[in-house]
Amino acid sequence: MFITLTLIIIGNVRCQQQLMNTKTAAGSISSPSTAKPIKTTKNIRRVTFPDITKLYSIGKSVQGRELWVISVTSHNSSTDPDTDLKPNVKYVANMHANEAIGREMVLHLLAHLVNHSNKSTNVKNLLRHTRIHLMPSMNPDGFEKAIEGKCQSGPGRHNAANVDLNRNFPDRFFKSNVAEQPETAAIRKWIHEKQFALSLNIHGGALVVNYPFDGSQNHSESHIEKSPDHDTFVHLALALAKRHPKLRQKVQCIQEEWFENGITNGNAWYPIRGSMQDYNYINGGCMELTFEISCCKYPPKSELVSFWNDNKIPLLTFLTEVHKGVKGRIYDSNTEHRIANANITILGREMTFHSDSNGRFWRILLPGDYVLVVKANGYQTLQKQFTVSEHKITVINVYMAPIVRHSRSHNLQQQKYLIKKGQNYDELLMGQSAALTMVKNGTNSQQRIQLQIVPLIMLVWAILTIVNKNC
Numbered sequence: 001m002f003i004t005l006t007l008i009i010i011g012n013v014r015c016q017q018q019l020m021n022t023k024t025a026a027g028s029i030s031s032p033s034t035a036k037p038i039k040t041t042k043n044i045r046r047v048t049f050p051d052i053t054k055l056y057s058i059g060k061s062v063q064g065r066e067l068w069v070i071s072v073t074s075h076n077s078s079t080d081p082d083t084d085l086k087p088n089v090k091y092v093a094n095m096h097a098n099e100a101i102g103r104e105m106v107l108h109l110l111a112h113l114v115n116h117s118n119k120s121t122n123v124k125n126l127l128r129h130t131r132i133h134l135m136p137s138m139n140p141d142g143f144e145k146a147i148e149g150k151c152q153s154g155p156g157r158h159n160a161a162n163v164d165l166n167r168n169f170p171d172r173f174f175k176s177n178v179a180e181q182p183e184t185a186a187i188r189k190w191i192h193e194k195q196f197a198l199s200l201n202i203h204g205g206a207l208v209v210n211y212p213f214d215g216s217q218n219h220s221e222s223h224i225e226k227s228p229d230h231d232t233f234v235h236l237a238l239a240l241a242k243r244h245p246k247l248r249q250k251v252q253c254i255q256e257e258w259f260e261n262g263i264t265n266g267n268a269w270y271p272i273r274g275s276m277q278d279y280n281y282i283n284g285g286c287m288e289l290t291f292e293i294s295c296c297k298y299p300p301k302s303e304l305v306s307f308w309n310d311n312k313i314p315l316l317t318f319l320t321e322v323h324k325g326v327k328g329r330i331y332d333s334n335t336e337h338r339i340a341n342a343n344i345t346i347l348g349r350e351m352t353f354h355s356d357s358n359g360r361f362w363r364i365l366l367p368g369d370y371v372l373v374v375k376a377n378g379y380q381t382l383q384k385q386f387t388v389s390e391h392k393i394t395v396i397n398v399y400m401a402p403i404v405r406h407s408r409s410h411n412l413q414q415q416k417y418l419i420k421k422g423q424n425y426d427e428l429l430m431g432q433s434a435a436l437t438m439v440k441n442g443t444n445s446q447q448r449i450q451l452q453i454v455p456l457i458m459l460v461w462a463i464l465t466i467v468n469k470n471c
């Protein structure tokens with residue numbers, strides 16, 4: 001059995017003991033950074049990184065095993081403007097516990113991050129700007145049954161109640177009669193608490209990146225079921241596939257199964273109900289993809305180094321994708337208090353996400369012009385135009401006006417205040433402005449000018465016609 005490398009980073013002795021009581025088989029593993037074997041957990045335990053890591057459990061499995069997560073991030077100074085909007089990213093592995101290689105890759109990634117946290121500029125920047133949450137096993141009960149070397153099937157796919165956890169999440173079309181499992185409930189709670197912007201669900205048994213939607217209304221039919229963020233999901237899928245040597249080389253696990261560019265829409269591959277990635281996207285505001293990284297579900301440990309060599313760059317670079325698009329804060333324009341749980345949509349992309357408990361939001365988008373639509377109870381709907389560029393995430397703060405009747409002098413004061421904040425008063429009050437609603441993704445500034453000029457020309461033409469008639 002594979003060794004659990006988790007102990008590398010844990011500074012908390014009690015937690016170490018708890019982990020030791022789980023399945024921590026003796027043995028050795030090649031260090032991802034040195035390719036030399038780290039011999040025993042005893043040696044590993046000496047290396048701790050309490051300043052940048054935190055071990056926490058999000059709940060327990062059916063049989064009472066902890067669902068461990070290790071977060072990795074550097075602690076910025078309080079004056080660092082990036083701290084407040086640092087996004088959360090998660091990698092979840094071993095949901096189907098007989099697909100064991102993802103578990104080990106997540107632990108290798110953890111070792112790489114901590115071992116390079118003071119050496120590599122890239123890792124330093126990543127940790128400075130990102131909160132990375134790593135869950136090596138979502139199904140620890142299943143892993144107890146899984147057998148090394150079982151490539152195609154074998155015990156451990158399901159949890160201890162014999163439920164496939166990747167069919168156990170609330171579905172947008174179908175109501176399941178299978179009870180929600182504790183592992184599923186824990187993940188759902190975690191998703192809503194942390195407000196992740198990006199996520200990977202790591203599996204085995206194929207070589208492909210699978211993106212939403214996994215399911216559609218017509219469950220029996222395989223077809224591309226596009227989400228409103230199809231362009232972004234394809235980009236994210238390619239960001240992984242292009243960097244994985246086997247996916248890039250179109251290695252096929254099954255001869256009849258071929259994926260163009262190493263990616264597939266989930267419903268086009270095979271439709272499923274109750275998948276975790278669809279739940280993340282629809283209900284959690286998180287863009288999750290499923291990464292299938294091995295033809296053999298549970299390969300022998302002798303192949304670990306080779307798997308790490310294939311997956312190191314894809315797993316590292318995918319984390320940086322969270323820094324594309326837009327992020328910001330939503331405020332009450334009177335009090336400057338942040339507004340939690342506001343409904344947010346990107347115009348033309350009918351998928352709502354929410355501000356977190358501190359009024360912050362994150363959304364990955366490709367370069368282009370967009371309009372943010374924000375709704376909150378007791379406030380006037382707000383639309384705000386913004387542009388996403390190629391290399392830098394756009395940061396915007398929006399100020400929402402409470403729905404109250406004000407005097408003209410109050411409105412004037414409000415206008416002055418918002419101008420000071422750099423926000424157009426019209427954007428605030430004229431949330432339904434026609435000019436703004438016409439600005440959708442991909443509409444360039446020239447088109448926008450045309451959109452505004454055409455009605456003007458028509459108006460002048462009408463006036464001239466009336467004048468001529470009267471003459």
Ligand SMILES: [Zn+2]
Nearest residue numbers: 096099203204
């Ligand atoms: Zn799987």
